[in-house]
Amino acid sequence: MHRSGLHVVLWLGLLLVSGCGAVAAGEKGKAVRVSLDSAQLSLAYEGERHALLIGISQYDDDAWNDLRYPGKDAEDLGRALADPRHGGFRSVTVLNQPEQTTRAxxxxxxxxxxxxxWRPKDVLVVYVSGHGTLARDARGELQRYLVMRDTRFRDVQGTGLEMAVLERELEQLGSRRRVLVLATCHSGTGKSLLPPSVLEELERTKGAFPPRPLEEDSRASLVLSASDWGEAAREDDALANDIYTHFFVEALDGRGDRNRDGAVSATEAHDWARRNTWTYTQGRQRPSARMTEVGADPVLLSGTLTRPGQPEVFSYSPRLEGFTLKVDGVDAGELPGGVTLPEGNRRLGLHKGGEVLWEDTVALRPGERRALDSLLREFARGHRRTAALEVGALGFLDGRSRREVLPPTMMAGASLRWEGVLLERRLDVGVDLSAGQGRRALQLDVGGTVPVRHRAVMLGVTVGPSWQWGRLGVSTGPRVAALWLERSFQLDLLSQDERYVTVWPGWMAGVSWRVASQFVLEARGQLLWAYVPVDGRTRAVGFGGLSLGGGYRF
Amino acid sequence: MRAPRHPWFIAWGALAFMGACGGFNNGPLEEGTVRGRLLGAEADVAHVSVLGQPDLRASVAADGRFELTRVPATSVELFLVATRTRAARARVEPQGARVTDLGDIDAPQGAFVTVRMRDADGKIPSRGEVEVEGTTLDDLKLDTSTGEVRVGPLPAGCYTLEVQGDKHGKVEEEVCVREGESLVRDFILRGEDDDDGGTDDDGGD
Incomplete structure (x- = not known):
C-alpha cells in the first residue's frame, strides 16, 4: 500500500517535470539567440534576394498632387540592391513608369x-514610395490604402491598393524574410491626402489621430515605415529623395553595418535611416518598424557576413518610444531601435526622465541579438515561476535521533516557485514535493546495530521574499511541511512497518545562480521544528534538509 | 487581509490542526533470542538463565537444545547448567529482534561449594537456606542432619553466596571457584539484631 503511495508521489513529480517541458515548447516571444561563426551564419542566411520597388510620382486624378521623387527613390534603392558589391539581389523589379504603376x-x-x-530563406523586399490615404472599406472600417497612379480620390476604396490586399499577397509567399518598406504615410499631410469624409472624422476625433487600423498588424515579417502612425513622410529637394529613402539607401553602402559583421540587415538600415531622418527633420518625422515574426530579422539587404558581429539589443515597440537604453550605467542609444554592445555580462537599463523602468544583467555573446521586448515581458509578467528538480538529504539534526529513530534519507523531488504572488509582489510562494528512501542501520544502546529500511515523503509550502543581485538570488521565509516517515524492519523476530505522519513548521533559505536566462542552479536548506513520539514519549528535536537542484524559469 | 484563494491553503491549515499520527517504538528492538545446544545435557536438571536476571531462564530439551527469549540486546552472561555436575558461563551480545546462535556448548565440570551453617552457640540451625545471587541456584535447603548445603554445579567464576537461617540474619560472602573445584564455607549465623555474621574458611580439596 505504501509502495503504491510512493509511486503516486513519483508520478506527480514526473508530471510536474513534463508540464514544465510542455510550457517551454509552446512558449513564444522569448529572446532570440543567434550566436554562430561566420560560416554558419552565411549558411543560415543563404537564399536568393528579390525586390519589387514601386515609385509612383504621377497621378491621373488631379486631387493627388504629383510627387517629385518616388520614381527616383525606387531607382536609387534598386541600384543599391542590385549592386553586386552591396545588395547583390538576384532580381530587382522597379515599377516607376506610368503604365507600371496602375493598380492592375x-x-x-x-x-x-x-x-x-519561394524558399523560407529567400529574401523579398517590397518598397512603395508614393501617396497614402485612409478610407472606409466595404465593411465600413477605416483602412489604409496606397494610392496608385489611377486611384480616384472619390473612390479610394474601389481604385486604391488596400494595405490588407498587399499584405495578403505577401503572406502567400513561402519566404519568411519579407520586408515591406513604406515610404508613404496616411496622415493627410506630406505625402498623404485624405478624403473629406475621413478628414471630418479626424476633426471629431479627440486624439491626435485615430487608432491604428487592425490590419496594421502586418503579415509581412518586417514592416519599415518612413514615418510613425499619424506623421507625415516628406520629400526633400536638397536630398532629391524621400528623406527616409535617402538615408535607407545610404545605409546600404555599409554605413548601416552597426554591429560590424560585414552585412547590413533590414533593421540596421532602418535604424540608420530612422536616426538620420529624425535628425534631418528635427524630430518631425520618426520612422517606425514592426517585426511580426520574431527572429525573422536579420534580413540581409547588403554585404555578406564575414564575422560574428557585436552583440545587439533591439526593440521596435512603440511603447518604448523615448526610452534610453543604458549599458553599465552609460547611455547606449534611444529606443525604438537597436544598439550594439560590448560582449560579456552587461548591466542593461531602460531609463526615461530619470526613472528606471527595468534593469537586469544580461550575458551577451558575439553575434547574438536579444529582443528587449522579451526581456521586458519576463519582467512585466511579474509572476515568474521556477520549476526545479532537486536531490538532497533530510534528517534529524541531533545525532541521537539519527542513531535511534531514523537515519538521514536521500531525497529527490521537484519544486515550483511563484515569484511575487503575495503582498504586492513582495513575497514568493514555493511548493515542493520530495521523496526518498534508504537502507541504513539504527545504533541502539540496547539493541545494537539494527538494519532498517526507511522512507520519507515531504510536501512543503514556503512563503517569503527573494532578492536578486545579477545572477545571484537569495530567498528565505517560513515554511510548513507535511511529512510521512516510515521505517521498516525485516528481522528474525520482527517484521514490522512503522509510520509517522505529521505537519511541522520551519524555515527555509536558499540561494540560486542563474546560469542562463531561464536556467538556474539552486541550493536550499530548511530547518523544521519536529516532535516525534518514540517509545510512547514525545521528543522535540530539530529536523533539517539540504538540497541541490536545477531549475527552469518560465 | 484577503481570504486564501486556493483550496490547498485550507487543506494545509486543516492538516496542521489534525496533528500527527503514528510514531516509533524501539521496545521490540531492545530484546533478542539466544539459542544453542548443551552437549550431553540431562534434561531434568539442565537449564539456561541470564546471570544476574534469573527470571530470564529456559529449560533444555532432551537433545540439549535451548532457546532463551527476551534477552536484553546488550552484553550479558549466560549461566548454563548441563548436568548434575557440569555447568558453564558464556558471554553473549544478543542483537535486537534477532536470534543469536551460540552453537554447541560442551560444559566443563562444575565447582561445588559446601556451606556449613552454625548458630552462635555452635549448633545446627533448625532451618536454613542458601542462594547464589543472580543465578537459578536459590532456596537450597539446609540438611539439618549434617548442617550443610551442597551448592553446585557452579561454572568457574565468582559468586555471592547468601546464607540465611531461621530467626537469623542474612549473611553474604563472595566466593570464587575454579573448574571442578570443591570448597567448604562455614557460616556462623547470628540473631536478626546482630548482622555480624562470620565465616571460617576450611579450605577445600
Missing part, C-alpha cells in the same frame, strides 16, 4: 512574384 499593373507584379518558387 501593381497587382499583376505581385502575382508574378507569388508565382515564383
Amino acid at each position: 499593373a501593381v497587382l499583376e507584379a505581385l502575382r508574378e512574384l507569388a508565382a515564383r518558387p
